[in-house]
Each structure stands twice: as structure tokens, then as C-alpha cells.
Amino acid sequence: MGVDILGRGNNIIVGKVGEHIASDFLKKRGYKILQTNFRTPFGEIDIVAKEKEFLVFVEVKTRITPSLGSPHLSITKIKERHIIRNALFYLRALDLADPYWRIDIVSIKIDHLYNLEKLEIIKNAVQEE
Secondary structure, three states, X not given: OOOOOOOOOOHHHHXXXXXXXXXXXXXXXXXXXXXXXXXXXXEEEEEEEEEOOEEEEEEEXXXXXXXXXXXXXXXXXXXXXXXXXXXXHHHHHOOOOOOEEEEEEEEEEEOOOOXXXXXXXXXXXXXXX
């Protein structure tokens, strides 16, 4: 299967480009990247970072197709639950007792040549109920 410049069939490439853009952006904003692509039984944490006293779990949403709206809008309630489960699993796996933590979303739009068009960070975007 060939590369489709419209974004269909290359979601992995688009996702990796977005994660790279997000990591660079976060570093410039003072975040320290601790891990990327941390696998859990519930999925994957795109980026684990530290910002000041907060441990931050970052979900990166990247889109190449402008007609679908802002990338972060694709996060459903079910996806939010998975993100929270991933974060809690990480905290237990590393035996981190009661750190300050939050979940941020980095929403990225790129063009068909993978150039950044728009980036938005939403801090504390997903919260435990």
C-alpha cells in the first residue's frame, strides 16, 4: 500500500509526526520529557512529562484533514476513560505515591507535507470523575 497524502492509510506516520512536534513544543515550554509511547494493558501513553511539580500525561491528537475539525474533538468519553486508566496504571507501575498529576492534550493540525499548521495545548483536559 502506498502513502496517501490525504491522510488515509498513513495514520501511524501522521501520529508519529504529531508526537515529534508535540515533544519539541513541550520541551520549549519547559516540560521535561520522561517517556514516550508507554504501553499499558489499556493502550498507550503518548508522552509522560514533568512540568514543575506536576507529572503530566500527554495525549497527542494529530490530523492532516482540515474538514474534520479540531483534532482534540475526536476524544470520546470512552477514550477519556482509557487515558485515565493508562495514567493510573503508570502511577501504580512506578509506585508513585500521590504525586501531583494531570492529563493534557496537544491538538495538532499538519498539512499534506507534514508541516505544522496549528498547535493547541489543553491543560488538565481530562479529569478523573
